[in-house]
Amino acid sequence: MTIPYLKMDGIAKSFPGVQALKNVSFEASKGEILALVGANGAGKSTLMNILGGNLEPNNGKIYINGEEVRISSPSDAAANGIAFVHQEMAMLPTMSIADTMYISSFPYKYGLIDYKTIYQRCRVVLKRLGCNFDPREKIRNISPGDQQMVEIGRALLHNPQIIIFDEPTSSLTSREKEHLFEVIRSLKQEGSVIIYISHFLDEVFSLCDRVMVLRNGETAGGGLVSEYTNSDIVKMMIGEKEIDTYYERSEHKAGEEIMNVKGVYRSGVISDISFSLKKGEVVGLWGQLGSGRTEVARALVGLDPIDGGTISIKVDDQMIPVKQSETKKYIGMITENRREEGLLLPMSVRNNMSLANLTNLTRKKPFSSVIDSKLENIETDKYVKRMDIKISSKNQRVETLSGGNQQKVIIGRWLQKNPPIYIMDEPTRGLDVGAKADIRRIISDLAEQGAGILVISSEIEEIMSVSDRYLVMKRGSIVAEFGSNATKEDLVATATGAASEKE
Amino acid sequence: MSTFNSGVTQLLSKKDSKESRDIYWTRYLPYIVLVVVFVAVSIFVPYFLTVSNLISVLLQTASLAILAIGQAAVLILGGIDLSMPGVMALGSIFGAIYMRSGGNPIIGAVVMLAVPALLGLINGISVSYFGMIPFVVTLAMQAVTIGAATMITNQISIPVPENFCNAILMKIGGIPLPIIIVLLLTLFLQFAVTKTYFGRWLYSTGTNIRTSRVSGIPTKKVVLAAYSFAGLMGGLAAIIMTSRLYAASPQMGKDAVAMDIIASAAVGGVSTMGGVGTAVNAVVGAIIITLISNVMNMANVSYYLTLVIKGIIIITFVAIDANSRKKSTK
Numbered sequence: 001m002t003i004p005y006l007k008m009d010g011i012a013k014s015f016p017g018v019q020a021l022k023n024v025s026f027e028a029s030k031g032e033i034l035a036l037v038g039a040n041g042a043g044k045s046t047l048m049n050i051l052g053g054n055l056e057p058n059n060g061k062i063y064i065n066g067e068e069v070r071i072s073s074p075s076d077a078a079a080n081g082i083a084f085v086h087q088e089m090a091m092l093p094t095m096s097i098a099d100t101m102y103i104s105s106f107p108y109k110y111g112l113i114d115y116k117t118i119y120q121r122c123r124v125v126l127k128r129l130g131c132n133f134d135p136r137e138k139i140r141n142i143s144p145g146d147q148q149m150v151e152i153g154r155a156l157l158h159n160p161q162i163i164i165f166d167e168p169t170s171s172l173t174s175r176e177k178e179h180l181f182e183v184i185r186s187l188k189q190e191g192s193v194i195i196y197i198s199h200f201l202d203e204v205f206s207l208c209d210r211v212m213v214l215r216n217g218e219t220a221g222g223g224l225v226s227e228y229t230n231s232d233i234v235k236m237m238i239g240e241k242e243i244d245t246y247y248e249r250s251e252h253k254a255g256e257e258i259m260n261v262k263g264v265y266r267s268g269v270i271s272d273i274s275f276s277l278k279k280g281e282v283v284g285l286w287g288q289l290g291s292g293r294t295e296v297a298r299a300l301v302g303l304d305p306i307d308g309g310t311i312s313i314k315v316d317d318q319m320i321p322v323k324q325s326e327t328k329k330y331i332g333m334i335t336e337n338r339r340e341e342g343l344l345l346p347m348s349v350r351n352n353m354s355l356a357n358l359t360n361l362t363r364k365k366p367f368s369s370v371i372d373s374k375l376e377n378i379e380t381d382k383y384v385k386r387m388d389i390k391i392s393s394k395n396q397r398v399e400t401l402s403g404g405n406q407q408k409v410i411i412g413r414w415l416q417k418n419p420p421i422y423i424m425d426e427p428t429r430g431l432d433v434g435a436k437a438d439i440r441r442i443i444s445d446l447a448e449q450g451a452g453i454l455v456i457s458s459e460i461e462e463i464m465s466v467s468d469r470y471l472v473m474k475r476g477s478i479v480a481e482f483g484s485n486a487t488k489e490d491l492v493a494t495a496t497g498a499a500s501e502k503e
Numbered sequence: 504m505s506t507f508n509s510g511v512t513q514l515l516s517k518k519d520s521k522e523s524r525d526i527y528w529t530r531y532l533p534y535i536v537l538v539v540v541f542v543a544v545s546i547f548v549p550y551f552l553t554v555s556n557l558i559s560v561l562l563q564t565a566s567l568a569i570l571a572i573g574q575a576a577v578l579i580l581g582g583i584d585l586s587m588p589g590v591m592a593l594g595s596i597f598g599a600i601y602m603r604s605g606g607n608p609i610i611g612a613v614v615m616l617a618v619p620a621l622l623g624l625i626n627g628i629s630v631s632y633f634g635m636i637p638f639v640v641t642l643a644m645q646a647v648t649i650g651a652a653t654m655i656t657n658q659i660s661i662p663v664p665e666n667f668c669n670a671i672l673m674k675i676g677g678i679p680l681p682i683i684i685v686l687l688l689t690l691f692l693q694f695a696v697t698k699t700y701f702g703r704w705l706y707s708t709g710t711n712i713r714t715s716r717v718s719g720i721p722t723k724k725v726v727l728a729a730y731s732f733a734g735l736m737g738g739l740a741a742i743i744m745t746s747r748l749y750a751a752s753p754q755m756g757k758d759a760v761a762m763d764i765i766a767s768a769a770v771g772g773v774s775t776m777g778g779v780g781t782a783v784n785a786v787v788g789a790i791i792i793t794l795i796s797n798v799m800n801m802a803n804v805s806y807y808l809t810l811v812i813k814g815i816i817i818i819t820f821v822a823i824d825a826n827s828r829k830k831s832t833k
Contacts, residue, residue, distance in 0.1 A: 303717065328719045341713045346778065347706075355707055356718040358700035369699045413718065 005030045005193050006162055011060035013046055020046040021057070021217045028210075030161070033184065033194040035204040035225065038214035039237050039492065040289050040458040044197050047214070048164050051195075052084040053077035064162075083160035085152050085168055097142070098122045098135035101154040125153045129183050145176030152183065162193040169203060170290050170475075181207050199288040201230055201496045215239055230493065237496075238460065238488045251484065252447040252468050255279035259330075259421055259452060260319060261300065264309030270295050270476045273309065277421065277452040282443060284467030285456045287495050292476035293456045294336060297423045299324075300454075301333045314420070332356070332414030336426040336456075338403070342410045345399040349391050350380045352398050352409050357417040383412035388438065404435025411442060422446060422453045428462060440466055460488055529827045533772040533787045540794050548801065558678065562747070564786075564793040565681035566740040570760075571767035571785035572692060573736025578768055579696075580729045581709045581777030582630060582637040585761050586622070587737045589648030592756025594619040595741035596652050599661040599751035608667040615745065616738035622648065623734015624727070631726035645758065652753040660750040671746035681743045685786065688739075692782035705729065709777035759810065766813050767792045769820040776828060792816075 004027035013021040021043045028034045038044050049055040051062065053074040062069055064080055071077050077084070092100050098118050107114045122135035129149050139147060148168060155163060165184065169177045184207065188194055196208055204211055205225060212222035213236040221236040259277040264270070270292045277283055287293045298304040300311060302324045312319045313330045322330070335341040344352055354361055354376050361379065363372045380394050387408040391401065398409055407427065414422065424443070428436040443466050447453055457463040463470070470482040472494040480494045545552050570587050577584045598615035602608055622644060629640040673680050696702035707715045708725045716722050745751050765775075771788020773780025795816075799809050 301717075333717055335717055340711075341717050344707055344710045344714055347710060351703070351707075355703075355715070355720070358703055362700060369701060371698060371700055371703065373698075417719075 004028060005065055007063040008047070008051065009061045009063065011047065011050060011057050011062075013043075013050060013055060013057050013059075019217055021050075023060075024214065024217070024219055025060075026212050026219070026222070028162075028193045028195060030191045030193055031188055032210060033188055033196055033208045035208035035211040036195055036197045036214065037199075037201065037204060037211060037233065037237065037496075038220070039460065041216075042214040042237070043217040044214055045166065046217075048084070048166060048195065048197060051077065051082060051162075052164060053082070054084075078158055078160075081159070081161035082164070083155035083158065083162070084164045084166070085148075085155045086166055093140035094138060096136050096138055097126075097133060097150050100139055100150055101125070101135075101157060105157075121157065122153070125156050126150075128156065128186075129153055130179065143176070145172050145179070148172060148176070148180065149183075152180075156187075160192065162195070163187060164195045164197070166197045167199065167290065168196075169198070169200070177203075199290075199496055201233055201493075203497075204233070205230070213237055231489070234489055234493045234496070238492050252280050252282060252444070254281035254468060255450065256314070257319065258314040260312040262310045262312070264296075264299060264306055264311065266295070266299060266304065266306050269304075270299060272477060273299075275471055275478060275481075277454060279420075279452055280447050280450050281468045282447050282453045282455055282466050284463040284470045285454055285473065286460070286463055286470055286491050287473030289458065291473040291495065293473050294425055295476070296473070297333070297425045297454065297456060298335075300423060301328050301331050302326075303333070303335075330419055330421055332417065332419040332422045334407075334410055334414070334422070334424040334427050336429060338406055338410065343398050343406060346397055348395045349384070349389070349398055349401070349409055350376060350394040353380050353383060353413050353416060356413050360417070379416050383415050386415070387412045387442065402435075404431045404438070407431060407435065407439065408442075411439065415446075420451060422451055423456075424453065425456045426458065427455065428457070428459075436462070460491060464488065464491075529823055530772065532823065533770060533784060533791070536770060537787050537791055540791055544794050544798055548798070558682070560793060560797065561682045561685075561790075562679050563797075564789050565679075565685050566744040566747070567763055567767060567793060568685050568786045568789035569688070569736050569740040569743065570764045571771065571773075571789045572688065572782050573733035573740075574764045574768045575771075575773045575780050575782060575785040576705065576729045576736075577637070577733045578773050578775055579705055579709045579777060579780050580726060581712065582726070582729065583765075583775070584623075584626060584641045584730065584733045585638065586626060586641040586644035586648060587733060587740075587764055588756040588758065588760035589645040589652065590619045590622045590734055590756075591737040591741045591744065591760075592652045592751070592753050593622070593648045594738045595745045595751040595755060596655055596661060596753070598741070599663045599745065600655075602663055602667060603661060608664055608670070611663070611667060612671075612742050615741045616735060619738035619741060620731055620735040623731045623737065626734065627727035627730030630730060631723040645756075645761065649753065649756045649758070652756055656751075656753050658753060660748070660752040660754075662750045663745055665749065668746040668749050671742060681746075684739070684743070689782045689786050696781055701725075701728075706778055709779075762810070762813055762817070763792055763796070766817050766820075769817050769824070774824050774828070775821050776824065779824075 006028045009025045011021055011024045024043065024047060036044050036048070046055060050057045051071065053071045053076050056072050062071060069080050071080060071082070092103065098115070101122055102118050107117055119135045126133060126135070126149070129152060131146065131149050133142060133146065139150070168180060172180060184194060184196070198204055208225050210223065211225050211228065211233065213220040213233060215237060220239065256279055257276050258279050261276070262274050264273040273296050285293045285296065295304060299306045306324055310321045311324065311327055313322045313327065315322070315330070339345065344355065357379070358371060361371055361376045362368050363370050377394065384391060384394070389405050389408045389412065391405065398406055401409065427443070428439050431439070440462070443453060443455065455463060455466055468484050470486050470491060471478050472480040472482070472491060474495055474497060482490055550556055570591070573587060574584055594615045597618045598611045601614050602611040626641055626644055629635045630637050671680060675683060696705060704715070704720050704725050707720060708722050712722050744755055767788035768780065768785055769775060769788065770791050771784040771786070773784045773788070796809070799812065
């Protein structure tokens with residue numbers, strides 16, 4: 001056993017309203033691959049961003065080779081031999097491989113970029129990764145897998161001793177993945193400390209030596225991978241003794257089918273999405289971040305294009321295929337980003353709430369394009385009251401409201417229009433406990449009144465408290481379906497791929 | 504009163520928060536500027552405050568006001584139309600050629616409306632369905648139309664029948680028809696943008712096109728309609744301008760006219776960043792710019808200095824607008 005090369009001790013970090021990390025400590029040695037796993041929001045990325053110099057901790061110390069170091073910027077991290085291979089590749093498609101690798105540190109000679117040296121060093125690094133591209137090749141001409149290699153190459157330029165991989169396989173094919181694993185293993189052989197963040201437990205088992213599990217910003221456990229089974233790790237991720245006090249389950253009675261999705265796909269993003277939604281039921285679409293759940297929601301309402309498949313919706317008591325551009329008429333969509341796609345920030349509560357319903361708020365012919373402001377006010381009042389939105393007046397600008405009230409304005413907008421189907425992507429994200437409970441109650445009420453609702457949430461307790469049925473997504477496909485008797489373990493295990501390996 | 508405040512702001516509460524009070528005064532700025540300019544001109548220009556002179560100033564403003572109204576629709580949407588002068592000139596020239604070859608003046612007027620409306624439609628399709636950048640599309644359209652207008656006419660004005668011009672310029676109760684047209688058009692549009700759902704769609708699309716799209720608003724059609732409307736307003740301006748000149752001329756479409764149009768909108772309180780402004784704002788801006796142009800003309804200010812001054816006016820008002828936006832959405 002070698003001495004720990006890296007040690008993070010008592011790291012704590014809080015953001016406004018959230019304690020992201022509470023007293024997390026770990027060690028990692030040279031020549032080993034440490035897996036860092038945890039559910040969405042467990043604190044993995046925060047921890048690694050602290051090590052990578054993107055965030056500063058509120059508390060705690062970092063030691064490298066026994067010496068305490070201060071890392072307050074990415075360049076501090078680089079100076080201490082830490083390299084970060086990011087999940088989302090920050091690529092410049094129109095620039096060359098060499099330019100991309102050197103963009104933050106071009107070497108100069110006689111006041112000009114020294115391309116001779118750059119190309120030479122790029123070739124050396126790329127060769128080490130088993131790649132034979134010409135460094136002058138444009139990024140857009142190489143595959144995502146090769147782009148990932150370039151990203152790793154960029155990290156390796158400065159001979160790092162500690163390399164962090166954040167979800168590196170999310171956009172790779174299985175062959176590219178194998179190649180990546182070989183590269184990571186050879187980096188380990190060369191004596192680097194490797195920290196590997198993943199949503200996929202199968203990867204952890206085939207690649208990593210040790211595992212550390214984070215849950216709610218705390219260390220939930222860890223040790224040699226060989227001493228654990230899939231279900232041990234899943235249990236650590238979700239916690240065994242959590243009691244659902246806030247999350248009273250509510251069952252709804254499902255009626256007839258109102259939406260049927262068949263074989264919807266968009267190449268490289270989502271594949272073969274098929275499911276059915278019934279009146280009065282809440283279906284939870286569960287999956288890890290980046291599993292394609294948001295993309296499915298957006299495709300169903302025509303916000304993102306699709307390459308094929310049919311969406312049928314019950315119109316006038318008949319299931320008919322609806323063009324993708326027309327589905328919006330029947331679906332109330334609540335997007336995950338309220339400020340960017342949900343609200344007209346400088347406008348009034350009233351205008352925001354009537355936005356989807358304007359054509360129904362008009363006067364009688366021949367003034368059928370004139371808005372009946374009395375009717376508009378009545379409707380606004382009705383849903384402000386029903387949703388219990390705290391406002392000083394209907395004229396208040398929505399940007400001055402709290403997040404919870406803003407979200408209720410958006411939901412109220414759709415209630416006013418009253419579509420048969422709702423899709424809610426992260427409807428309670430960033431809200432306080434009270435607002436969360438209110439919104440879950442509204443979802444339940446809607447289902448009782450006969451709406452069909454598809455809910456996406458990163459919080460497993462939340463999705464379990466509202467859903468009657470679950471669709472689990474992984475890598476752009478629906479991989480499993482569960483009824484209301486599903487357990488947390490079922491959902492987490494399927495989404496992380498552990499179950500599919502075992503069964 | 505409320506209809507005279509600009510689009511979004513009129514929908515705001517009177518005492519919203521501290522921050523909104525900071526941005527409050529900018530909504531009245533155009534009216535303050537109008538009064539200041541008007542008083543200054545009254546003091547320094549002899550015979551300015553006579554009925555006949557005021558009517559002639561308003562007649563002079565009419566075509567610019569109509570162009571500014573068209574521009575306002577596109578600006579509210581978050582776009583820009585730099586092709587209005589060229590589009591107007593080309594419409595005027597086609598109508599004049601038609602009438603010179605013996606065509607009916609009424610159909611001549613329809614041609615003057617239809618050609619610019621069609622060109623506006625092309626702008627609209629390019630921006631909405633092909634996702635092209637409005638600045639580039641309309642700048643290119645300006646080049647195409649002014650180039651075509653100059654080639655077709657060989658830089659020579661085409662006279663139009665006097666009965667056509669006299670009909671357009673006829674006085675009703677002592678007031679020339681173009682002024683009445685602007686007045687009625689402004690009232691109608693003020694009503695349309697503040698009271699109909701089309702108007703709401705225009706503002707919501709200009710405020711946040713993504714939210715509007717998610718909420719089921721046909722944003723592409725809204726964009727298309729706004730650019731087509733701007734073209735149509737170019738056509739209406741063409742009819743009035745042609746009648747006042749008694750001829751169609753490619754000179755009507757020179758690039759500097761676009762500056763006057765944008766300046767009118769900006770000074771009048773139409774935001775170049777979308778979501779804010781009304782027809783009244785555009786007309787108030789057009790009057791201010793016409794007054795300033797007249798004064799500079801009388802003071803023998805060189806053409807080039809005029810350009811400098813107008814450019815500075817645009818930048819100043821856009822800066823004030825940007826600053827108030829920053830405060831409102833922090």
